[in-house]
Amino acid sequence: MQTANLLPLILVLAVAAYGLAFMRSRAVAAPLGGIRNLKALPFYYAARAALWCAIPALIVLAAWAGFEGKVIQGMVISSLPQDVWPESPGQASLVLSQISNVAAGKLNPEFVPEHIAGAAGLLENLRAQSGTFKTILVLLIAALGAAFAWTRVAPHINARESVERTLRRIFFVCAAVAVLTTVGIVFSVIFETVRFFGKVPITEFLFGTSWSPQTALRADQVGAEGAFGIIPLFTGTLLISAIALLVAVPIGLLSAIYLSEYASKRVRSTVKPLLEMLAGVPTVVYGFFAALTVAPFIRDMAELVGLEASSQSALAAGLVMGIMIIPFVSSLSDDVINAVPQTLRDGSLALGATQSETMKNVIFPAALPGIIGGILLAASRAIGETMIVVMAAGLAANLTANPLDSVTTVTVQIATLLVGDQEFDSAKTLSAFALGMMLFIVTLLLNVVALKIVRKYREQYD
Amino acid sequence: MSVNETISSAAEQREASVPVQDVAVEKKREDMPVQEGKTVGLPYADDPKFKLRNVEVFYGDDRAIKDISLDIARNEVISFIGPSGCGKSTFLRCLNRMNDSIDICRVKGQLMLDDEDIYHSKRDVVELRARVGMVFQKPNPFPKSIYDNVAYGPRIHGLANRKSDLDEIVENSLRKAGLWDEVKDRLDATATGMSGGQQQRLCIARAIAVSPEVILMDEPCSALDPIATAKVEELISEMSESYTIVIVTHSMQQAARVSHRTAYFHLGHLVEVNETSKVFTSPEHELTESYITGRFG
DSSP: OOHHHHHHHHHHHHHHHHHHHHHHHHHHHHHHTSGGGSSSOHHHHHHHHHHHHHHHHHHHHHHHHHHHHHHHHHHHHHHSOGGGOOSSHHHHHHHHHHHHHHHTTSSOGGGSOHHHHHHHHHHHHHHHHHHHHHHHHHHHHHHHHHHHHHHTOOTTSOHHHHHHHHHHHHHHHHHHHHHHHHHHHHHHHHHHHHHHHHHSOHHHHHHOOOEEOOOOSSTTOOSOOOEEOOHHHHHHHHHHHHHHHHHHHHHHHHHHHIIIIISOHHHHHHHHHHHHHHHHSOHHHHHHHIIIIIHHHHHHHHHHTTOOOOSSOHHHHHHHHHHHHHHHHHHHHHHHHHHSOHHHHHHHHHTTOOHHHHIIIIIHHHHHHHHHHHHHHHHHHHHHOOHHHHHHTOSOOOOOOOTTSOOOOHHHHHHHHHSSOOOTTSHHHHHHHHHHHHHHHHHHHHHHHHHHHHHHHTTTTO | OOHHHHHHHHHHTOSSOOOOOOTTTTSOGGGOOOOTTOOEEOOOOSSOSEEEEEEEEEETTEEEEEEEEEEEOTTOEEEEEOSTTSSHHHHHHHTTTGGGGSTTEEEEEEEEETTEETTOTTOOHHHHHHHEEEEOSSOOOOSSBHHHHHHHHHHHHTOOSSHHHHHHHHHHHHHHTTOHHHHGGGTTSBGGGSOHHHHHHHHHHHHHTTOOSEEEEESTTTTSOHHHHHHHHHHHHHHTTTSEEEEEOSOHHHHHHHOSEEEEEETTEEEEEEEHHHHHHSOSSHHHHHHHTTSOO
């Protein structure tokens, strides 16, 4: 039976085990004078039965599904006659794909050597056997688990504890999945980055001032030597992020102060969700807003005052990105300002301070760590933002501090490097991983600093 | 004229005296009604600091304070006692308009501080609160240094022109609050690191620093241990020479120890106001008696 069909079957068995154990525990309790004579509620006996039925079966199923392919492949390969054994892993995979093509009927067995055709037959056979064994084993384990749980429904056995313990482990596994995924991503990026630094020296990457990742395909090609200096990209990123923060921090912070300290309940309950809606607008929408509305507007304005501006400018991207991250700043600041105890406000007001003096002298300093945390989170969001910059800031890697020029950012370069057909051994493609690594390190540092600041001052007013 | 003289002379002129049902002495005392706007005892004083007439406070449609009239004499210590939710804190917070920050709260009636209307629409709340300071139930020092906490009020009111003036104000306030010797070597330490009792005395010093005329205290000792409480009470007694003090308290012993007069609140009514010794020895109203003898509350 297919794994996909086994899963719902295990689920059905678990539900059945739950129901049976539930009824059994009530039946056990009845002669004793009710369920309060059991160590645990019927729910716990039932839940334990369901868990014991499902979890071992699922683990076995997962293990089987995970190793099935490899084991069968190994068996097929070793069944080949000694003289045609593949010499390298590459060859082995070629032979295997030939075999499985024959087995799947895509390749006529008459066109391949006899040992391949034979192996294909064996492969099909093994697969069918494996499927049968798997089904029987999994169902058997599920049934045994349920049966064991059934025998353990007894008044003196505390099912509550084992259910609690199991649940705790399940939660832990879920948390671990997220962490392990992150670790996996980091390692895959590190691996490719190391390969990149094998082709391009790390000093050139970190300190080079020109970025032009087109490498020569042929030795005699002209004008495409490839330059991997990250500095123009980082200045572009920093320029746009700085503009974005210049927009978002004052607007976000002041609107947070208005919402938390001055606005009436009704205004607050309408305006806050509206502000947070800004965070829900897809970045691609911001992107074409920036590219089609803001950037031309800025160019025209610049021309009016006699400045030269390119039609894609860091300013346009930065402004729109600033609008996008306003809710990060305002929402988080609003929360931390609200978290400042009312007693501090009262204390200041009772001394005759006005509302704005109270804000400036008491609430703002008390909330500052949280506000800085919010700003740093917004900053890492700005640094990682791609879509707006692709559309509004351009691709030219100019090393400039002029916001009216077009610039490019780390994220944009990663996107353009990896869009389309790739060959994964060229420095051009690998440089995307190195850029990703740098970006990851920078945002990670920002987050660590943000957390440090928040933690250091968190309980100061408690 | 001393406080007590002020009050008793006022008592003689008091308006149509409160109906005490002397005929029905044997009547079941629980039956004695709370009459709205009628307060037993000595609610009025000559030349009062606060003159409060027909005060009503509403939270939305809820009438939290029901037609209370009361005078608070100069340099008097008056305690507000009563069961939880009886409105004593609400009433206290009317005296420096701390209820303003609650949207749904409305205050009606006449509230005069030195014959100036507290709730006048043109009234400067900043000036009012500089004159009527407040100390809260939970010590609430700002998360700043001890020095900055005390200097906070003088700074926002511009009371000191030079650093040396400010230093002097801080030192004097801390001395008056009996805290100077404990903290003079660590004025730069954060106030939140002090003990609860020290924090509360710091809050008192902070209130004193703006030279108020009145200090309102909302259960100032409820978060303190007995030793810290004793220190704060001692402080209240000392301060009564120069300030008018209104104190809300749940501890009847505390009311008895520190106050000249005691006011008993019940469900938004001001049931009885009298000299403290009188309230605790021979209360006129049987609700007061029930409360102080512990029959409820």
